[in-house]
Amino acid sequence: MRVIAVMNQKGGVGKTTTTANLGAALAEAGKRVCLIDMDPQAHLTINYGVEPSTTEKSLYTMLVEDGSFLEAMQRLDKRVALVPSSIDLAAVEVELVNVAGRETLLRDRLAASEHDFDFVLLDCPPSLGLLTINALAAATDVIIPMQPHFLALQGVGKLLETVQLVNQQINPQLKVAGIALTMFDSQTKLSNEVVKDLQQFIDQAQGSDLPWSHAVLFKTRIRRNIKLAESPSFGQTILQYEPTSNGAQDYRALAKEVLSLFKVI
């Protein structure tokens, strides 16, 4: 089983859109997928048509009230389950500031339940706070969605520093599987420059013992496609909403790359 943290402290880079649609594409390819909404904004939860404020069991009950993973999970589909977020999560960092073991609550809850998912995907909030740290502590792999922009590049150093910290102090199996370029506009010089910079950075890490030494820059670029922004308003993934769109094609292609990367195709 792979536990994948979909993370980037930069806002609005497609973390939620990637978790929702990569998850759907992995399930379409026959894998059993559990999605966990780690963000108090609850956009992943909304994307799947689940009402965040009225769900009783959620990531909050799991992390703060010692609730079980299986209880918090809602089955959405034959191969897709979801642990929804809740508004209460917003205060969790402050609520847990003095609780021992607060960084590994998610890991403990996942370990305490018998379950048979092929993939667990964790949609992280735009920050490097306690919720993201819990995701990194529980994950086997990290996928980093990124917009091919200059400001996006600025955050990568800090992001990888955090991954390294968690790898060294809490979770030695944590590694970066890859970077997925989102909202991609191949026409612009800026996108191509950012791609070059990223590829160079990844190549230089090869052979080192850094947790991103085997990271790839996914060949699939998720192109800008308004259908991806529309589908959450119908409580659907892109595969349900517009199965022939560029958005659907791109996320299926990304799923194929992810499956071959983990050699489970």
Place this chain on the structure above:
Amino acid sequence: MRVIAVMNQKGGVGKTTTTANLGAALAEAGKRVCLIDMDPQAHLTINYGVEPSTTEKSLYTMLVEDGSFLEAMQRLDKRVALVPSSIDLAAVEVELVNVAGRETLLRDRLAASEHDFDFVLLDCPPSLGLLTINALAAATDVIIPMQPHFLALQGVGKLLETVQLVNQQINPQLKVAGIALTMFDSQTKLSNEVVKDLQQFIDQAQGSDLPWSHAVLFKTRIRRNIKLAESPSFGQTILQYEPTSNGAQDYRALAKEVLSLFKVI
């Protein structure tokens, strides 16, 4: 003097791009502007070509070390000053969790200094945490940049709830000046639907005693323009980098609307 919090807990909606370029356009129009980078990511600081980690005085020294506003400020231009962010800011929420008066530290520091700016713009992080609360507690007005997408609409309720909370408990002069639509693509049905929803929402609040009863939906749409994403890589605003671009035109137009809204044109 107007203190404007540029806020939205949703990530990547153009808060930093708006603070940087609206600020530059207000200065170009003759106003004295101070920009304050409230985000540990320090993207506003980078956008103006200032190196965040090496600056000694920053928002951190102002809020946590009782430093003065005038000391933390760097003069960038005849009419533009900046209080840079610093990496230390990332831990501030946890560091100050038990400090009395932690929500009004910024307000206190601004009040303690003699200064003669026409506008102070506060670039907020993508969260409703302590740094954003400090901005709201110190502000006279809020400008909300928003992408005309469905998920963006989902956050507005929570955002306004927070504004109302701060207005009632800490800062009775806080009000929402307006919503600025960013990364706007007029071609899409989704943008037009979101515009309709927002306009309706704003109209319904008219005549109430809510802090957004006089809010406007700015007529200026900031169009998607790759030049806006390129300019930070040169440490420049769009007015310096590409003064004739759509991005420059749109932010000058937004500045004009802001000035007429505050009747200081």
